[in-house]
């Protein structure tokens with residue numbers, strides 16, 4: 001049986017997510033299946049560069065791409081206008097044209113920022129995603145959301161740019177520190193709560209005993225379907241924000257010191273407790289979700305108070321006029337969108353808050 005899984009995402013443009021071992025070593029030939037040789041600007045961070053940049057550069061060059069590389073300091077703190085501007089100036093200095101391409105090599109921050117640079121440089125050039133973390137593999141490398149953070153909140157400036165290809169090298173997962181692996185587990189657990197109780201239950205023992213390529217493929221298949229039906233998040237795609245309203249608020253309150261997956265985990269626990277206590281859930285969900293998150297090294301509470309979280313969340317993208325759309329678990333494997341007036345946000349957060 002092949003070690004590789006391929007998932008088609010039928011968006012505009014359509015592309016393939018390939019999941020398997022050794023894909024960074026062979027990324028040049030892999031990308032030649034989609035792209036003619038061109039100038040490839042590989043954008044990565046200071047954590048990933050020493051691990052994989054030379055492998056990627058060598059593979060691209062051997063396949064006939066000309067390669068430029070840009071490395072920025074790792075961390076959410078770099079996902080801002082300053083770094084974006086530096087990346088754009090770099091693309092211009094290296095004279096990339098509209099037939100050239102950006103490669104985002106790394107985790108969620110790199111994918112979001114390099115993708116946004118590709119979306120706006122020359123009004124849009126192609127981008128390929130080379131995720132190296134579980135979080136970027138199961139979620140952020142797929143679906144075309146790109147963004148940077150503003151002082152007012154997370155991901156508040158961005159664009160939709162579907163990648164030309166996603167190559168997810170599962171060998172990268174072996175070297176992830178436990179807390180970085182846990183960040184990705186949070187997004188995968190979120191997917192289980194949204195649509196797949198079987199996937200959720202894989203995490204109820206220990207994620208390390210589970211099968212990462214299978215988990216990635218299940219998450220990507222589900223996300224591909226949602227994104228195909230609702231590429232621009234007009235409706236169904238909002239479900240993927242489960243745990244993110246409070247999660248983004250936690251990230252903002254912490255000055256982005258709390259990593260995304262950890263913040264989403266706490267946000268998921270808060271909304272699950274709120275759903276149960278407000279009678280929105282059909283069955284008890286909160287204790288099971290909290291136990292699963294804890295077993296995977298993730299938080300289920302936050303030090304930031306309900307008032308601070310509600311204030312931060314009111315600047316979130318999920319607000320529309322005087323309402324905010326929450327994603328609410330009904331049971332494990334089934335969630336719904338609930339539009340509530342902004343004035344209701346604080347009581348909802350209070351109903352699920354634990355410090």
Ligand code: GLY
Nearest residue numbers: 139143145237240
């Ligand atoms: N991470 C949520 C989405 O891509 O829509």
